[in-house]
Amino acid sequence: LRPNPLLKLPPGQVEARGWLLSQLRLMADGLTGRLQEISRFLQPDSGWLTLRGRGWEEMPYWLKGYGDLAYLLRLWKVIVRRIRKLPAPVDIYEESDMIIRTIRDVFTADVDTILIDEPQAYQRAREFFQLVMPRYVNRLKLYEGKEPLFFRYGLEDEIAKIHRRQVPLPGGGSIVIDQTEALVAIDVNSGSFRADDSAEETAYRLNLIAAKEIARQIRLRDLGGVIVNDFVDMRREKHRRDVERALRDAVKRDRARTRILRTSPFGLIEMTRQRVRPSLKTSVFMPCPCCSGTGVVKTPESMSIEVMRLLLLASRRSQIARINITVAPEVAEFLNNRKRHELARLEKEGNMTIQVVAQEHASPEHMAITCYDADGREVRFP
Numbered sequence: 001l002r003p004n005p006l007l008k009l010p011p012g013q014v015e016a017r018g019w020l021l022s023q024l025r026l027m028a029d030g031l032t033g034r035l036q037e038i039s040r041f042l043q044p045d046s047g048w049l050t051l052r053g054r055g056w057e058e059m060p061y062w063l064k065g066y067g068d069l070a071y072l073l074r075l076w077k078v079i080v081r082r083i084r085k086l087p088a089p090v091d092i093y094e095e096s097d098m099i100i101r102t103i104r105d106v107f108t109a110d111v112d113t114i115l116i117d118e119p120q121a122y123q124r125a126r127e128f129f130q131l132v133m134p135r136y137v138n139r140l141k142l143y144e145g146k147e148p149l150f151f152r153y154g155l156e157d158e159i160a161k162i163h164r165r166q167v168p169l170p171g172g173g174s175i176v177i178d179q180t181e182a183l184v185a186i187d188v189n190s191g192s193f194r195a196d197d198s199a200e201e202t203a204y205r206l207n208l209i210a211a212k213e214i215a216r217q218i219r220l221r222d223l224g225g226v227i228v229n230d231f232v233d234m235r236r237e238k239h240r241r242d243v244e245r246a247l248r249d250a251v252k253r254d255r256a257r258t259r260i261l262r263t264s265p266f267g268l269i270e271m272t273r274q275r276v277r278p279s280l281k282t283s284v285f286m287p288c289p290c291c292s293g294t295g296v297v298k299t300p301e302s303m304s305i306e307v308m309r310l311l312l313l314a315s316r317r318s319q320i321a322r323i324n325i326t327v328a329p330e331v332a333e334f335l336n337n338r339k340r341h342e343l344a345r346l347e348k349e350g351n352m353t354i355q356v357v358a359q360e361h362a363s364p365e366h367m368a369i370t371c372y373d374a375d376g377r378e379v380r381f382p
Helices: 018-030 055-085 098-106 119-132 134-139 155-161 199-221 237-250 280-284 300-314 329-338 340-350
Strands: 114-116 140-142 166-168 174-179 184-189 225-230 258-263 268-273 322-327 353-358 367-372
Touching: 055 119, 098 119, 114 119, 119 134, 119 140, 134 140, 174 199, 184 199, 199 237, 199 280, 237 258, 237 268, 300 322, 300 329, 300 340, 300 367, 322 329, 329 340, 329 353, 340 353
Parallel strands: 114 140, 184 225, 322 353
Antiparallel strands: 166 174, 174 184, 225 268, 258 268, 322 367
16 A cells, blocks of 8 residues: 555545535534534635535534644644743643633523623633634623622522522422432422412413423533422323423523423423533532531430430449530530439449530530549440
């Protein structure tokens, strides 16, 4: 074989016909409305649709991965330009920060304006736009107002909402979102929502509103895996199908892959959503050290009963002469008041001394028991 058996043809020497032409048209149809986001080669005057010029020949290579190479080549030009223009020492490149990642993952042609209130972050975002999407660079604005940006547009309240378990719906009603290890459960509650005098119509209209809010909350909280939606029961089959359609329409703008099943016999709509990254709850919160993430703790009475069981066991050990118990103040109060006679009986039967110590700021389930023998040496227990 010759060292280079393939001949390089200059642009314009190949003309698309037949199957290739049909495939190019299919690819163009699939990118309708987003052509200019993909590449400048997909703009109407590039030859991609008219089959003139270089656009239609070069675009398949971009779609096969050469777009990444082009991005790196552009990035290298930016690095070289910064080296030449900026005095040393200076950072010439760093991995994409949160602002760049957000623009890259969220920005579409539907976004009218992006406001950034920090000059350096604004400059980084502007460089990214000039590198990747130069035709949209004018949509990036530097916010210079005196009032904080998030308060100016009410974002603080919206951020607080996506951390709440219960989300209110317009006109009354709410949705409740519970995350578990296996799935995400979303329940729709009617509350004070009313439509006419018909329970069926009320449920139908509420579910339509809830479907849009569910899709929005799933996207904002970045929930993934199996999601079970419990809508308000509806008897009419048409209403059920309309709610399914509304939910499907609402998740269309979601970049993560989503699959929605038909309404089950129990009135549930099950769906799956691609896990792109850890959920917002996992990223922002950590498990509570008191309840280990369960959301509940034992009552003082329950903790007192547990303490009494351990003291009963200790009273059967002949080598134990003194016991110190450290618990939360509420538990110590319950033991000293409600269990005082039982404690005195155990001291007499076990021939030992029991001391209950209240530790301030201790968690409700905190309990530490230290045992000593008659010589003051610590005894291992239990």
